Amino acid sequence: MENDLPTTGNISLDDAVKQWLQFDKNPKTIAAVRGLLKEGAVSELQTCFGARMEFGTAGLRAPMGPGVSRMNDLTIIQTTQGFCSYLEGSLPDLKEKGVVIGFDARAHPPSGGSSKRFATLAATVFINRGVPVYLFSDITPTPFVPFTVSHLGLCAGIMVTASHNPKQDNGYKVYWNNGAQIIPPHDKGISTAIEKSLEPWSKSWNTEEAMKNPLLKDPYQDIHSEYFSAIQKHCFHREINQKSEVKIVHTSVHGVGHTFVQAAFKAFDLQPPFAVQEQKDPDPEFPTVKYPNPEEGEGVLTLSFALADKEGATVVLANDPDADRLAVAEKQTSGHWRVFSGNELGALLGWWVFQCWKKQQKAAQLKETVKDVYMLASTVSSKILRAIAIKEGFHFEETLTGFKWMGNRAKELLEQEKTVLFAFEEAIGYMCSPAVLDKDGVSAAAIAGEFISYLATQNTTLSQQLKAIYEEYGYHITKNSYFICHDQKTISQLFERLRNFSGPNTYPKECGGISVTAVRDLTTGFDSSQPSNTAVLPTSKSSQMVTFTFANGGVATMRTSGTEPKIKYYTELCAAPGNSDVEQLKAELDRLVDAIVENFFQPTKNNLIPRSD
Structure with a gap:
C-alpha cells in the first residue's frame, strides 16, 4: 500500500486497492477508497474490490461508486479500452466508420459518476485511438443508438444506461456493426481484452482535449x-x-x-x-x-x-x-x-x-x-x-x-x-x-x-x-413472477436439485399430480423432446434456464436474471380456439403455478424473497 495508508491484511485485496489508487484520477472515488482504508472497512472494500464486474452479452450493469465491481470513471475507461482493442482486432474499417455513443440522465453525485460523464470518457478513449465518435450531445432513448449504427453504417454502438434498475445503478450496453446487441463470442473476447487493458492509456483521462477533436461529431x-x-x-x-x-x-x-x-x-x-x-x-x-x-x-x-x-x-x-x-x-x-x-x-x-x-x-x-x-x-x-x-x-x-x-x-x-x-x-x-x-x-x-x-x-x-x-x-393465459435471491449457492442448489430430482440426471416426472411430458435445459443442452435429447436453441453454462412442458398443455420456464438477483418463472396455458372458459383456464394455471412453487422452489424458499407488488 502507499506509505500513508493502512492495509487490510488481505494481500490480494491490498494489491487491488493499490492498483486502483495508482490508476484512478477521480477525486471523489479516490477519497472514498482512502476513507474506507482509514476506517478499516474491510467488508466494504471486499465488496468494491473483491471481483471485477463481469462483461457479458448485456454489457455491464452495477451500482455507481468506487472499485472494480462498480460503475465509475476508471472502470468505464478500462472497459472502453478493452472494447476498442477488441474492435481494432475484429473490424479493419473501425477508424474509417467509427462508433456511436449515447447516454441517459442517470447521475450519482457521491462518486461524481453520471451517464453523460461515462459517455464522454468512452468517447475520449476512442478518439485518442483515431476512431471517429458520434457522441450525442444530449440524452436520447436507447433505441437511437442501434438506429444510428444501422443508419450510418458504423462499427459499434455504446449506450450508457441502467434502463429500469434502481437509481444507484448504471450500465454499459454494446451493439455490434449489424445494429444488434452483441452475442457470443464477442462478450468473452471483449472481457478478455478488458483484462489486458486495465492501465489507462496516456490520454484516456483527457476529456477536454478530446471534446475539441475533429473526430468528434454530434449526430443528435x-x-x-x-x-x-x-x-x-x-x-x-x-x-x-x-x-x-x-x-x-x-x-x-x-x-x-x-x-x-x-x-x-x-x-x-x-x-x-x-x-x-x-x-x-x-x-x-x-x-x-x-x-x-x-x-x-x-x-x-x-x-x-x-x-x-x-x-x-x-x-x-x-x-x-x-x-x-x-x-x-x-x-x-x-x-x-x-x-x-x-x-x-x-x-x-x-x-x-x-x-x-x-x-x-x-x-x-x-x-x-x-x-x-x-x-x-x-x-x-x-x-x-x-x-x-x-x-x-x-x-x-x-x-x-x-x-x-x-x-x-x-x-x-x-x-x-x-x-x-x-x-x-x-x-x-x-x-x-x-x-x-x-x-x-x-x-x-x-x-x-x-x-x-x-x-x-x-x-x-x-x-x-x-x-x-x-x-x-386460442386463449393463451400466462402467469409470471420471480423470487429475489442474493445467494448464488442457493440458486445453484435449486437448479441442481431439478436436474437430479429422483437420482442422478433425472428431472421431475410430475408436479402436483400433473405429468411432465418434456424437459428442456438450456444450461446443459438437454432437450427430451428432441430425438437426440440435444437442445436446438443455443445453450449457456453461465446462466440457469430449465423449461417443463406438462400434460395439461402448460409450459413453465425457470431462469436466472442476467442483470438482477432474481430467479424468474414464466408459465403459460394454451387453449385451442373455441375454448372460451377463461376462468377455468386461469384456475388450472393457478394450480400449476402453486404446485411449481411448492415442489420446485420449496426446499430453498428460506433464502428466497417473493415478489411484492
Missing part, C-alpha cells in the same frame, strides 16, 4: 430527423389519427422518453398525449416511484391514472427510463384500470402490425408474399404469435431470452430478403420496426396510439380486441 439533429422519418413508414391511418379525439396519458417515469414520444405522436399526426408533470422531466433520483420500472404495474402508474381520470383519458402509456420498453393500461367500464401484461400487449401489437401489413398487400399475391413474413419472440414469452402464424401463413420463430438474440436473428432474416414485422419479449419489450434491431418504446408508443385511435372508429377497445384475438386464435 440528424438522427432525430432520420429516426422519426423511418418510423413514419409504419403509420398507416394518418387520416384517422388527424381526426382522433381519443385521450391518452403518457409517463416517462423520470426518464428520457417525454420529448421523443411527443415527437413520435407528432410524426403520426396524433394528438399529443397528456404528460404526467411530476414524472415528465429526467430526474436521476426517481422521486415518485420505488422502482422506475413500469413492468411492476400499478404502483408505478398511480400518478398516470390520476391524470387520466382528471382529463378523461382512457389509455395510459408508460416508458421505462431509457424508453426502450412500453407499458399500456386501459380504463375499463367498471372504472378499474387494466394494466396489460407484456404477453397481452405482444398479442395486441403483433396482431395489429400484421393487419396493417396485410392491408398493404395485393389480395391475389398475399398467399405468396406472406410466406416471407416473420415474427419473433423470446422462448419465455407467450406463444400467441405462433398460433396467429399457423392460421395466417407467416413464420414464427422463438429465440433465447433477450433482444440480443431477436435482433441478430432479425438481421439474418433481413439479409435473406425476408420481412420481419415484429418481435417481442414478455418484459414489455417490442420491436415494431426493423429500423431498430432492438426493443423500442418510442415507436411502439406511436404505433399503439394509432392502434387505439383506429379501434375507437370501430367502437371497440384494446381489452375487447384482445378478447377477439384470443377467441380467434
Whole structure:
C-alpha cells in the first residue's frame, strides 16, 4: 500500500486497492477508497474490490461508486479500452466508420459518476485511438443508438444506461456493426481484452482535449430527423389519427422518453398525449416511484391514472427510463384500470402490425408474399404469435431470452430478403420496426396510439380486441413472477436439485399430480423432446434456464436474471380456439403455478424473497 495508508491484511485485496489508487484520477472515488482504508472497512472494500464486474452479452450493469465491481470513471475507461482493442482486432474499417455513443440522465453525485460523464470518457478513449465518435450531445432513448449504427453504417454502438434498475445503478450496453446487441463470442473476447487493458492509456483521462477533436461529431439533429422519418413508414391511418379525439396519458417515469414520444405522436399526426408533470422531466433520483420500472404495474402508474381520470383519458402509456420498453393500461367500464401484461400487449401489437401489413398487400399475391413474413419472440414469452402464424401463413420463430438474440436473428432474416414485422419479449419489450434491431418504446408508443385511435372508429377497445384475438386464435393465459435471491449457492442448489430430482440426471416426472411430458435445459443442452435429447436453441453454462412442458398443455420456464438477483418463472396455458372458459383456464394455471412453487422452489424458499407488488 502507499506509505500513508493502512492495509487490510488481505494481500490480494491490498494489491487491488493499490492498483486502483495508482490508476484512478477521480477525486471523489479516490477519497472514498482512502476513507474506507482509514476506517478499516474491510467488508466494504471486499465488496468494491473483491471481483471485477463481469462483461457479458448485456454489457455491464452495477451500482455507481468506487472499485472494480462498480460503475465509475476508471472502470468505464478500462472497459472502453478493452472494447476498442477488441474492435481494432475484429473490424479493419473501425477508424474509417467509427462508433456511436449515447447516454441517459442517470447521475450519482457521491462518486461524481453520471451517464453523460461515462459517455464522454468512452468517447475520449476512442478518439485518442483515431476512431471517429458520434457522441450525442444530449440524452436520447436507447433505441437511437442501434438506429444510428444501422443508419450510418458504423462499427459499434455504446449506450450508457441502467434502463429500469434502481437509481444507484448504471450500465454499459454494446451493439455490434449489424445494429444488434452483441452475442457470443464477442462478450468473452471483449472481457478478455478488458483484462489486458486495465492501465489507462496516456490520454484516456483527457476529456477536454478530446471534446475539441475533429473526430468528434454530434449526430443528435440528424438522427432525430432520420429516426422519426423511418418510423413514419409504419403509420398507416394518418387520416384517422388527424381526426382522433381519443385521450391518452403518457409517463416517462423520470426518464428520457417525454420529448421523443411527443415527437413520435407528432410524426403520426396524433394528438399529443397528456404528460404526467411530476414524472415528465429526467430526474436521476426517481422521486415518485420505488422502482422506475413500469413492468411492476400499478404502483408505478398511480400518478398516470390520476391524470387520466382528471382529463378523461382512457389509455395510459408508460416508458421505462431509457424508453426502450412500453407499458399500456386501459380504463375499463367498471372504472378499474387494466394494466396489460407484456404477453397481452405482444398479442395486441403483433396482431395489429400484421393487419396493417396485410392491408398493404395485393389480395391475389398475399398467399405468396406472406410466406416471407416473420415474427419473433423470446422462448419465455407467450406463444400467441405462433398460433396467429399457423392460421395466417407467416413464420414464427422463438429465440433465447433477450433482444440480443431477436435482433441478430432479425438481421439474418433481413439479409435473406425476408420481412420481419415484429418481435417481442414478455418484459414489455417490442420491436415494431426493423429500423431498430432492438426493443423500442418510442415507436411502439406511436404505433399503439394509432392502434387505439383506429379501434375507437370501430367502437371497440384494446381489452375487447384482445378478447377477439384470443377467441380467434386460442386463449393463451400466462402467469409470471420471480423470487429475489442474493445467494448464488442457493440458486445453484435449486437448479441442481431439478436436474437430479429422483437420482442422478433425472428431472421431475410430475408436479402436483400433473405429468411432465418434456424437459428442456438450456444450461446443459438437454432437450427430451428432441430425438437426440440435444437442445436446438443455443445453450449457456453461465446462466440457469430449465423449461417443463406438462400434460395439461402448460409450459413453465425457470431462469436466472442476467442483470438482477432474481430467479424468474414464466408459465403459460394454451387453449385451442373455441375454448372460451377463461376462468377455468386461469384456475388450472393457478394450480400449476402453486404446485411449481411448492415442489420446485420449496426446499430453498428460506433464502428466497417473493415478489411484492
